[in-house]
Amino acid sequence: MPTIEKINGSIFKVVYGNPTNPVDVTLPYEDAYSGLKCEEINGKLQVIDAGKTIISEKDSKVDGGIFSVTFSYENAHFFGFGEKMGYLDKRGKHFKMQNMDNPLHTPDLDPMYISIPFFIAVSPKKPAMGIFANSTSYTFFKTGNDFDVSAKDDGIELYLIYGPKVQDVVGKFTQLVGKMEMPPAWSLGYQQSRWSYSTASEALDIAKKLRSDDIPCDVIYLDIDYMDGYRVFTWGENFKAPKSFSQEMKKLGFKIVTIIDPGVKVDENYEIYKSGKSLDAFVKDRSGKDFTGYVWPGRCNFPDFLRSDVREWWAKSHKSLFENGVDGVWNDMNEPAIVWTDSKTSKVFELMQKGEIDFQILGEAKAFFAQEDFGDEIVHKDDKGKIWPHFKVRNIYAYLEAMATKQAFEMYKPNKRPFILTRAGFAGIQKYAAVWTGDNSSWWEHLEIEMPISMGLGMSGVAFTGTDVGGFGGNADGELLARWTEMGAFFPFFRNHSAIGTSRQEPWSFGKQIEDTIRKYIKLRYALFPYIYTAFYFSHKDGVPVMRPLLFLDQDNENLYSINDEFLFGDSILVAPITRPNATWRTVYIPKGKWIDMRNGNLYEEDHVYKIDAPLDEIPIFIKENSMIFKTDPANYILEKEKMNLYVDIYGQEAVGYLYEDDGETLDYKAGKYNLYEFAVGALSQGYTIGIKALNHGYVGKYKKVQMNFLNAPRQIIEVTLNGKKIESHFDGKTLKVEFEMEDVI
Numbered sequence: 003m004p005t006i007e008k009i010n011g012s013i014f015k016v017v018y019g020n021p022t023n024p025v026d027v028t029l030p031y032e033d034a035y036s037g038l039k040c041e042e043i044n045g046k047l048q049v050i051d052a053g054k055t056i057i058s059e060k061d062s063k064v065d066g067g068i069f070s071v072t073f074s075y076e077n078a079h080f081f082g083f084g085e086k087m088g089y090l091d092k093r094g095k096h097f098k099m100q101n102m103d104n105p106l107h108t109p110d111l112d113p114m115y116i117s118i119p120f121f122i123a124v125s126p127k128k129p130a131m132g133i134f135a136n137s138t139s140y141t142f143f144k145t146g147n148d149f150d151v152s153a154k155d156d157g158i159e160l161y162l163i164y165g166p167k168v169q170d171v172v173g174k175f176t177q178l179v180g181k182m183e184m185p186p187a188w189s190l191g192y193q194q195s196r197w198s199y200s201t202a203s204e205a206l207d208i209a210k211k212l213r214s215d216d217i218p219c220d221v222i223y224l225d226i227d228y229m230d231g232y233r234v235f236t237w238g239e240n241f242k243a244p245k246s247f248s249q250e251m252k253k254l255g256f257k258i259v260t261i262i263d264p265g266v267k268v269d270e271n272y273e274i275y276k277s278g279k280s281l282d283a284f285v286k287d288r289s290g291k292d293f294t295g296y297v298w299p300g301r302c303n304f305p306d307f308l309r310s311d312v313r314e315w316w317a318k319s320h321k322s323l324f325e326n327g328v329d330g331v332w333n334d335m336n337e338p339a340i341v342w343t344d345s346k347t348s349k350v351f352e353l354m355q356k357g358e359i360d361f362q363i364l365g366e367a368k369a370f371f372a373q374e375d376f377g378d379e380i381v382h383k384d385d386k387g388k389i390w391p392h393f394k395v396r397n398i399y400a401y402l403e404a405m406a407t408k409q410a411f412e413m414y415k416p417n418k419r420p421f422i423l424t425r426a427g428f429a430g431i432q433k434y435a436a437v438w439t440g441d442n443s444s445w446w447e448h449l450e451i452e453m454p455i456s457m458g459l460g461m462s463g464v465a466f467t468g469t470d471v472g473g474f475g476g477n478a479d480g481e482l483l484a485r486w487t488e489m490g491a492f493f494p495f496f497r498n499h500s501a502i503g504t505s506r507q508e509p510w511s512f513g514k515q516i517e518d519t520i521r522k523y524i525k526l527r528y529a530l531f532p533y534i535y536t537a538f539y540f541s542h543k544d545g546v547p548v549m550r551p552l553l554f555l556d557q558d559n560e561n562l563y564s565i566n567d568e569f570l571f572g573d574s575i576l577v578a579p580i581t582r583p584n585a586t587w588r589t590v591y592i593p594k595g596k597w598i599d600m601r602n603g604n605l606y607e608e609d610h611v612y613k614i615d616a617p618l619d620e621i622p623i624f625i626k627e628n629s630m631i632f633k634t635d636p637a638n639y640i641l642e643k644e645k646m647n648l649y650v651d652i653y654g655q656e657a658v659g660y661l662y663e664d665d666g667e668t669l670d671y672k673a674g675k676y677n678l679y680e681f682a683v684g685a686l687s688q689g690y691t692i693g694i695k696a697l698n699h700g701y702v703g704k705y706k707k708v709q710m711n712f713l714n715a716p717r718q719i720i721e722v723t724l725n726g727k728k729i730e731s732h733f734d735g736k737t738l739k740v741e742f743e744m745e746d747v748i
C-alpha cells in the first residue's frame with residue numbers, strides 16, 4: 003500500500019515499498035490547482051480530477067528484485083520517455099532506462115544514452131497526466147491499455163502530475179526537476195564538427211573556409227584527437243600552442259568546444275591520473291580496487307561523480323581547457339561507455355588476432371560488448387561514505403558529471419553562461435546541459451526519426467536538443483546533407499558532425515548547388531535569431547519545449563498524435579521537412595488555424611492535407627496567421643555587431659508578438675538585466691495601429707532601427723500610428739513598411 007503525499011495542488015508523490023536513491027533530482031515546488039485528488043480506495047490508488055477517476059492502480063508486486071505497479075488510464079496514448087527510438091506516440095511499447103552507448107540506432111534499439119523515467123498519458127477530452135518514476139536505478143515501462151512502471155529497487159517513488167494540457171504537464175515536470183537556463187547566445191548558431199579536426203591548422207582551415215564561403219558559423223568542435231593520447235584535460239602534439247590557436251579562432255569569430263570523456267588513463271606520469279588517485283577519486287570494483295575499463299586511452303579509471311569532492315576535483319581539472327580559451331565542453335562516453343574490462347582483454351586480443359573484430363573502429367568493439375553495464379561489478383560512495391551499486395548510480399552518472407562541469411564554468415568563467423553538450427543524462431539534465439542524440443547514421447530513415455526523438459526529449463523537459471546534421475555514421479550524399487540541414491536549421495541545437503572514416507560532410511563537400519542550399523538555410527537560422535532566442539527564453543521560463551509536436555495545438559484531436567514528420571518551432575513556425583530522396587514535394591497536414599507559406603505567402607486552411615512543392619533548395623515552412631516573426635540582419639556569427647536592426651514580419655492583419663533580448667553571455671539576466679517587449683498590431687478601417695511596450699526593461703538593448711513589414715496589406719493604408727502617434731509608412735502595392743528607432747519608442 004503506497005504512502006500518498008500531496009506536494010501541491012497538481013502533484014502527488016506516491017511511494018510504494020522502500021525505494022532508495024543516492025541523489026534526489028527534484029526541487030521544491032509551488033502550484034495553485036486544487037481539483038486533483040489522490041486516494042486509496044479498497045487498498046488501490048485512485049487519481050481523481052473533479053470527481054472523475056483518471057488513473058487507477060490495478061496491481062503492485064515484487065519479482066526478482068524488480069518492483070512493479072500497474073495502472074490504467076482509459077484509451078491512453080503515451081509521450082515522452084526522454085530519448086527513445088520510434089514515433090511520438092509510444093503506446094504498446096516496452097522500455098528500459100539504463101544509460102547505454104549503442105551506436106547502431108535500429109528502430110527497436112532500447113535503451114539509449116539518456117534515461118528520463120517520465121511520460122505523459124494523453125487521451126482526447128481528458129486531462130493529460132504525467133508520471134515521473136523518481137528512481138535513479140534501472141526502470142522499466144510497458145504501455146498499453148494498462149501501463150506498468152517498474153524499478154530495480156525495493157519500492158518505487160512516483161510523482162503524478164496533472165495537466166490538464168500536455169504543455170502544463172511538461173511545465174510542471176520541469177518545475178519539479180529544473181528548467182534550462184538561458185544558454186549563451188552563440189550556442190544557438192550553426193556549429194561545425196567532425197571526428198576529428200585533428201590539428202590546429204586543420205581546424206583553422208575549416209573556420210577560414212566557412213568565412214570565405216560566407217557560411218555563418220559560431221563554433222568549431224575538437225573531438226578526441228586534440229588530446230595527448232586521449233588523456234583528458236591535455237593538449238597533444240597537434241595542438242602545441244592551444245592559446246594562440248584559440249586566439250586566432252576568436253579573431254575569426256569562432257568559439258571552441260572540446261570533447262571530454264570521463265575515463266582517465268591509468269598512467270603514473272599523468273597529472274590528472276595522479277591527482278585523481280591521490281584523492282582516491284575513482285569508482286571501485288567489488289573487491290575495493292579501482293575499477294578498470296578500456297576506452298580510447300586504453301586502461302582507464304572512472305571518477306566517482308557521486309562524491310562532491312570528486313566533482314570539485316573534476317571541475318578544477320578544466321583549468322587547462324579554460325585558460326587556453328575553450329568556450330564550451332562536450333561530454334561524451336558518459337553513460338559511461340566502457341568497451342571492455344581487464345578480465346575480457348585476453349578474449350579481445352584473441353578475437354582481434356583472428357580478425358573477427360576490428361578495434362580500429364571502436365564501434366565494432368562496442369557493438370560486440372553492447373549491453374555490458376557493470377551494474378553489480380562497480381560500486382560508488384556518496385558523501386556520507388555510503389556504498390551504492392553502480393546500477394543505482396549509472397543513470398545519473400552523466401548528470402553528476404554535468405554538475406561538475408557546470409562547477410568548472412563557475413570556477414573559471416564566473417558570471418559567464420556555461421555551454422555543456424552531453425550525450426547521456428537523466429531527468430533534469432537540462433539544468434546543466436544541451437543534448438544531442440548521439441551516433442545516428444547518414445540514412446534518410448534517421449533524418450526522419452530525429453524529429454520524434456527530439457520532440458520526445460522536449461516533452462520530457464529537455465528543450466535544447468539536436469542531432470548530428472548529415473548523420474554521424476555512414477556516408478552522406480549531397481541531397482541528404484542539404485535536406486538534413488534544411489531541417490536541422492529548425493532544431494534547437496544545430497550542429498553538423500560526422501564520424502572518422504566516413505565521407506566529408508562540411509557544407510562544401512558536395513559542390514556548389516548543395517552548398518548554396520545549405521548556406522541559404524543557415525542564413526535563415528541567423529536571420530531568425532531574435533525569434534529563436536525569444537523561444538528559448540520562454541522555454542527557460544515556462545519549460546515548454548522550443549520544438550513541439552502538433553498535438554500541443556489541440557490534444558483533443560487524436561489525429562495529431564501520429565504526426566511525426568512535421569513540427570512546431572516556437573509559437574508561430576510549422577516545419578515540414580523532406581524525408582525522402584528525390585522528393586520535390588510532400589503532403590502537409592495543416593493544423594488548427596490558418597498557416598501561410600513563408601516562401602510565397604500562400605494561405606492554407608486548417609484540418610486539410612495539401613501537396614506542397616519543395617525543390618531541393620527549399621522545405622515547406624509555414625507561419626501561423628496573425629503572428630509576428632522577428633528577424634535581424636545577416637551576420638557571420640551570432641551578435642557579431644554591437645547594434646542590430648530588427649525586422650518584424652506581420653502575417654495577417656493583427657498580431658501580438660514577444661521579443662526577448664539580453665547580453666547573450668552573462669548571468670545578469672537573472673538579476674533582471676533583460677528586455678522583454680510586447681508588440682501588438684491591429685487593423686482599423688483607415689490603417690494600422692502599432693503598440694510596443696516593455697514588459698521588462700533592464701538592459702541597454704542591441705536593436706537600433708526597427709522595420710515592421712505588414713505582408714499582404716490589403717489596401718492603400720492611409721494612416722499608421724505607433725504608440726498613439728502617427729508615423730510615416732510606405733506601401734509598395736503588397737507590403738506596407740514602417741521604420742523607426744527602437745530608442746524613440748522605449
Ligand code: MIG
Nearest residue numbers: 197225226334364365440441
Ligand atoms: O567511440 O569521440 O557520439 O560524436 O565523435 C566513439 C568520438 C566516441 C562518440 C560520439 C561521437 C564522437 C565519437 N565518440
